[in-house]
Amino acid sequence: MRRSLLAALLLSVSPLVAGGAEAQALRMAYSTAPVSADPYPYSDTHTGALAEHVFEMLVGLDDSPLLSTGWTWESPTSIVFELREGVTFSNGAPFTARDVVYSMCRMMYRVDGRANVVTSSLGPVTDVVAVDDHTVRFETTAPYPIITQKLKFMKVLSADAAGIEGEIAFDREGDCGIVASYPTQADFDNGDAAIGTGPYVYESFQATGDADLVRNETYWGEPPEWDRVEIRSVPNNGARIAGLLAGDYDIVEQPSAEDLEVIGREEAFTYSGVPGLQTIFVVLDTSADGAGGVSAPDGSSPLADVRVRQALSMAIDREAITQRLFAGNATVANQFAPRYMAGAPEMPELETDAEAARALLAEAGYADGFALELSVPADRYTNGQLVGQAITQYWTRLGLDVTLRSEPWSVFQTRRTEGELGVFIYGWGHPQGAAQLVSGAFAQKDPDLGLGSANYSNYNNPAFEEAIRAWAVEVDPERAEEYLAEAMEQAVADLPGIPLFYNHELWAHRADLELTGGAEGRTMATMVTSK
Template identity: 55%
Template sequence: MKTTLSLLALAATVALPSVASADTLRMAFSSAPRSIDPYPFGGAPTASLKEHVFEALVAADDSPLLAEGWKWTSPTTLEVKLRDGIKFHNGADLTARDVVYSACRMAYKVDGKRNLLTSSMGPIADVVAVDDLTVRFETKAPYPLWVQKMKFLSILTASDADVPAGPIKFDAEGDCGIAAYPTRSDFEKGDAAIGTGPFTMVSFDKSGEAELARFDGYWGEKSDWEKVEVRTIGNAGARLAGLFAGDFDLIENPTTEDLAALEANDDYAFTSMPSWRSIFLVMDVNPEGAKGVTAEDGSAPLANPLVRQAMSLAINRQAIADRLFGGNATVANQFSPSYRAGAPEMPALEYDPVKAKELLAEAGYPNGFSVDFAAPADRYANGARVAQAVTQYLSRVGIQVNLKTQPWSVFAGQRKERELGLFLYGWGHPQGPAQMISFAFASRDKALGLGSSNYSNYASPEFDAAIKAWAVETDQAKADGYVADAMKAVMTDLPGIPLYYQHSIWAHRSDLEVKGRQDERTNAAMVSKK
């Protein structure tokens, strides 16, 4: 409350500052982009920066971008048509040859390290430039998820690359007859930062600072902004103070408490957008028992579906959304955000602590049991407070909870080593509504890319049959049906408990219009002058 009052005072005394330039947009990120090299890293900050400069065949919202369209000509052949007339920043035309070159660069391990999509390209058998504006992806087996994966394949120009004359022959190692690829340093110095995006890179610093200039040869809608300046300010209070001081025009991730300060001053506003990130609990349902979970009779409580249902009934999701987020969170009814394109319709999850106690007694735990509950303290907005609320709700129905909030680095290590019986986690869904459940709850299937993050030890023949059918289905309507079947199975069994869908929030000058994005990225294309 003290922080809120001080911010309100600051907001009341600071008039809307004049901007450094009416055509310069100054943005403050909450986390630093790791590089301008589009290949090695994921994460919203890096993606937010790089997509100013580089573009993919498919946009983040699944619409065509550099591709004007695509179709499966067989279960293992995807043909992509490129837009005509697109120019790179160096003036070269975009052609299918550039796509093959970029696929080779993505498959290639630099210094033995995988790129963002290296493992995802394992099912790709060949990438062929059919003609200047047609590229064909051939897969070893049906791999419909490649359409979603293509949004992460940033397209580089082959015109300045060390590529032999003639067609580029793709190979799974990414060698492709190419003598040398640009290094990360080449990108960060600007020599290789040549894309088709709406901005060119002027400078980049690993501290999280970057400067961009509008590319007037851009094929799409021109930006309102001649220049874009990106700074990284990790502290939320410092970001807001920078906005009020006139250092920034837009900032990421103000806190719930900060929103009152913004509402108190007509010169500022905030934009909230439901994101594709689900926040949920994961439980180790191994019948042999789970780490940190103990019962008087020595049994494995989390292996019992009645216990998991009771835990779900004990949690008041609406109160979490309203009280901890001021309404800037959406109550979850399934693991994928219900508003994600292709998501099935699932019933609302009840809050009924009386019924929860009854189910615990029916399951054989009238006096509850004890459980260690792990949560990262520095990963999700209000994450520690959410974990405290969940602890209270579970305690009220008789479960003894030992909450352990930890730095992400510690938490992530323990999760990887499977030392957590119950933990709080978040997962984005840029690749569609099956993304999280296909990784987190499927039985391990390396060939189909399923189950690599199954820390719950969940196994269900019904779920696995549906998710395996989805993994090879190129007909979208049928694929959506398989996702619905899989979601119904996992929501019945509850190896995890959905809590809410996170919102992304941006604070900004009130004379700017901001169209928020569900993928949590911050981009100059979101921001226009009123």
């Protein structure tokens, strides 16, 4: 696979002739296809990354003001944002508070009856009021101190571009008296409704997830370096790295450990990485009524017993997984949030002890094992299938009858949503804070507090609930972290899921490019510059 001579010839930035001058183009290969140019109702990383080239939020992913210049709490349930002046959408319409109200209405509206995770997390918002053109007030049912974290994912749309006239009155269902005027997903995908304030505008979007972007010449911020950005969706890992070496792409995401070895032998290429915010873990359905794909000879529900869950965790050698499958480019997990991120509690390491695991199974009444199906999406996580194979081996050594089921993300996601998966590998990012996973995946559902939007484990523990509910309304940051530590300690003790590792975000790219990636793992043209 050595292509040194060809790669050296391809080192110059891809030129495109535009109006008689050379335009600088950046070509990026995503590992997963963005679903749509519509930023709602999708909340996956790749759809978000594509959207954030075009649309912006009140609060940036790094927690800094973006379309807002700052915010002030008027009361424990009322927060006021001052909006940036002099900003226009790419169609020339001015950005005002009215656009924020409209965007929140669209965020809360259930497109095709479906709400995404971010929609659910903004459930505590009871009203959004345009105080004046550059001031907007959010009101909530109860103190909701993490609203600024949640608003990092509310993309701002243009009310004028949607043809909305007059004042807009917010309601929690997202109807707002304008539901008939909402653009469809097709309107976004063909570019008609894809009007944002961001550094790029859509030239085209394809159903495959491929997109071409051009620089927004009226952008209010610092102009991006690249005149044109070409995003291609290449799920096959080998095809991505081959495309990089062949000069088809300038940047590819999620290279494997083997890819990094190849890159290391090529002077024309390099890679960049950063410890990421995604926890990879195994979700376990703890319901006493049983779990999909799990069966015991006596008809009982093994995963309802905490000793069984502890045994499954103890059987896994996390250090071996991170070193052998990721060459150290992943961090062993000891809790349900990256240990190195702000606000994460101090927790002990999770024990690996196969003999103790067998003893726990015997104590729980499963000395002869039971059968389970472990599901993993085939096209979602770096080395996902290899991780699944490793876990299958660890659990088989305990005497369990384990079947590994790998399927496309679209199929996996449907079966997960319908409750068919009792044991599955999943990834959950934490760009909204260290409590994001436990508050969303393990809490009982409570839209008023933004809790339990994806509790596929059917976990319900009063001690955990008390701690996470206290965290949800605590306005004192130090006290909130104490409540989170209590909730995290309980979740790690009960193991409604099994923490495996924290992904590192990696990109392979041409050596003449400087890449400063973010821990949230988005692949953005704005993070790349020429050396």
